[in-house]
Amino acid sequence: MTDGMSTDAPLLVAQGLGKTYGARIGCRDVSLDIYPGEVLAVVGESGSGKSTLLGLLSTELAASTGRVSYRMRDGVLRDLASLGAAERRLLMRTDWGFVRQNPADGLRMAVSAGGNVGERLMAVGWRHYGNIRTEATDWLGRVEIAADRIDDDPRAFSGGMRQRLQIARNLVTKPRLVFMDEPTGGLDVSVQARLLDLIRGLVSELGLAVVIVTHDLAVARLLSHRMVVMRHGRVIETGLTDQVLDDPREPYTQLLVSSVLAA
């Protein structure tokens, strides 16, 4: 979608991914592709292995089996295990984003809002203070944080604002792939709605590929194109999001879908 890359070529390819914690299985034999501009939701109950899968895809966790490949900006698909630590760190800071459930895990809480956003820009070589500040202000505006809060640190922010700041910090470098781990978890419903609307708008505007882990099927329906249902560390059902939610096939998926309270 961007950089003239064909949307027919996957951005990220996982093959036979597995992770064991001693005798316990976190995740096993997961294969999936993520294409430019698409949102893939990973759903399942607590302990189903979804966060482990996110950790493996983003290489934060070392896989016990299988591998993850990523199409670098030069168009070459590379096995992420073959990258050096420095190369991988650069990828994480520039071409990828990671929005965590708890903003305190994704932000530097003692650094100003502007600094949180500007730091990622400096990591990709921005040096001019004025430009960084202008860009940071612009991004704070895009996530609906008033410009006069730029020098406040996130400890003074509400939960919803912190989460929006975390999104700005992640998107300022125009990543192509963003991992999200329950980004709306723990927020009030009205705050959630605002955040979801914001994410939805930015994802389509920037053509981002997103892997979002959520246990909230309404969030998955709103944001994702395709869906993966996990149970006991395995992928048990996949398909278009509306297919899986409206015509679930597996007993466990039927249970998940039927367990949601209609508001």
Added chain:
Amino acid sequence: MSTNDGTGLPPHPALRADLSPLGRGEKGLVSETGRSDMSDQRPLPDGERGGLRGEGANTQGPILSVSGVAKTFVLHLREGARLPVVSGAGFELFPGECVALGGPSGAGKSSLLKMVYGNYRVDAGHIRVRDGEETVDVATAAPRRLMTLRATTMGYVSQFLRVIPRVSALDVVAEPLIGDGVSRETALERAGALLARLNLPERLWSLPPATFSGGEQQRVNIARGLIAHRPLLLMDEPTASLDAANRQVVIGLIEEKKRAGVAILGIFHDAEVREAVCDRVIDVTDFAKVA
């Protein structure tokens, strides 16, 4: 991604509601499964008026061809109870025609429509949709292929609007056009024109439709479903909650789509609407359910 110009409606004349009665009574609505040769029922893509179905109709063949489709719901939470929906469903749909799925409640009309859209999966058979130079079998297509098919070729107007928090009615309607690559400004302008035509008060346009009445929500939904050009449109009771005046507007919009060569498959419980826009009826009860 798509090469179409995003013109959901013919530009200007289209903005005037065509309220003239279209005199379709004489055609009668024949129940058939659609397997027979229907070439004499196909209108020219640019549309002949008054139900006259001329010879020389398009020779491109069907845009939708359903064959041998079977579906049974298996309810695992009810001891694996099996609910057969349809089996051996088969029919064709040609550009420029509007075909109603008929039959009593529970006959499987909505399910069949959802299978064509790829929303429900099928157990057997083929649902072939012509997508430009290609033919896509919805029954077996990969999810990503279905996504592009829906983005360019196949639209669905559901019975109810799925309300998205904080998104205004105008944005809800404009979204498919923006997805087609039309500029936001033009898309919003066209969305406004369509909402005006559907008599949605302008003071509502900037509000999220969550608090709208059923009829207002349905008009937003219809506008969203019809604003962009999709050669195949699936409509599930598009006029269920509308008053007589707005039903007439929707009839006019559907007629325009047909004249633009769009093929429409729908569920139309309202006899007035069905008789005004449908060229024939496919009786879903013919697709005997076999458990």
